[in-house]
Amino acid sequence: MSYTLFGVNVSPFVRKCRAFMAEKGLVYSHESVNPFQPPANFRQLSPLGRIPALLDGDRAVFDSTAICLYLERCNPAPPLYPSDHYDYARALCLEEYIDSGMLPVAGPLVFRPLVMTPIVTRQPLTKEIKEAALEVVENQLGPMWDYLERQLGGNDYFVADTLSIADIAVASGHVGLWHGGVDPDPLHWPKLSAFLTRMWARPAFVALIAEEQKPWNQRAAVAAV
Ligand SMILES: N[C@@H](CCC(=O)N[C@@H](CS)C(=O)NCC(=O)O)C(=O)O
Numbered sequence: 001m002s003y004t005l006f007g008v009n010v011s012p013f014v015r016k017c018r019a020f021m022a023e024k025g026l027v028y029s030h031e032s033v034n035p036f037q038p039p040a041n042f043r044q045l046s047p048l049g050r051i052p053a054l055l056d057g058d059r060a061v062f063d064s065t066a067i068c069l070y071l072e073r074c075n076p077a078p079p080l081y082p083s084d085h086y087d088y089a090r091a092l093c094l095e096e097y098i099d100s101g102m103l104p105v106a107g108p109l110v111f112r113p114l115v116m117t118p119i120v121t122r123q124p125l126t127k128e129i130k131e132a133a134l135e136v137v138e139n140q141l142g143p144m145w146d147y148l149e150r151q152l153g154g155n156d157y158f159v160a161d162t163l164s165i166a167d168i169a170v171a172s173g174h175v176g177l178w179h180g181g182v183d184p185d186p187l188h189w190p191k192l193s194a195f196l197t198r199m200w201a202r203p204a205f206v207a208l209i210a211e212e213q214k215p216w217n218q219r220a221a222v223a224a225v
Pocket of ligand 1: 011064099
């Protein structure tokens with residue numbers, strides 16, 4: 001068994017797979033592929049040209065959800081999907097809420113203007129761009145955080161009060177926002193805020209977030225605008 005995961009570390013979908021592999025204690029190589037400047041033949045691994053993609057020996061798997069489900073089948077311990085059928089469905093629903101609901105807003109409308117564009121273009125962030133991103137946070141991410149707060153309830157984890165793909169997806173999906181200084185306010189979303197703090201303190205996330213610090217942590221730069 002030899003795993004290689006392809007994709008830049010700051011992608012929330014790549015981060016989800018890497019955190020998942022770390023929680024399972026899997027050893028893998030990481031190839032930092034930028035999907036906008038992919039190596040030749042990358043579409044043989046990932047026919048949509050997206051990251052992440054996984055190679056298991058000569059077997060290719062693409063899409064973060066498919067990758068995690070595949071890894072779970074190959075490496076059942078520790079289980080990262082609930083065994084109860086409805087809990088299993090709820091975990092997949094929460095993963096989808098992040099992947100198809102939150103990230104298409106948080107990525108292009110918040111992370112990109114606050115963090116990625118200033119780094120890539122070397123054009124400093126402006127007050128107008130910051131205000132537009134923060135309006136998206138308030139109007140679009142706020143209601144999503146309300147939903148997550150309700151789903152968490154009084155538990156430490158989202159489903160069956162046990163670590164699952166749902167927790168890994170939620171925690172992975174918020175790291176990019178954190179790089180831009182955007183955090184659910186603990187006064188308004190105390191459970192979600194405490195959950196993220198707990199999840200990011202797990203060794204799997206400590207290592208990934210440390211690796212991303214340079215150049216992605218723009219919290220001080222964003223705060224200064
Ligand atoms: N559903 C996919 C989404 C992956 C995705 O959108 N990745 C982005 C980077 S964060 C990408 O590769 N974008 C390049 C493109 O769409 O061409 C998954 O879960 O893996």
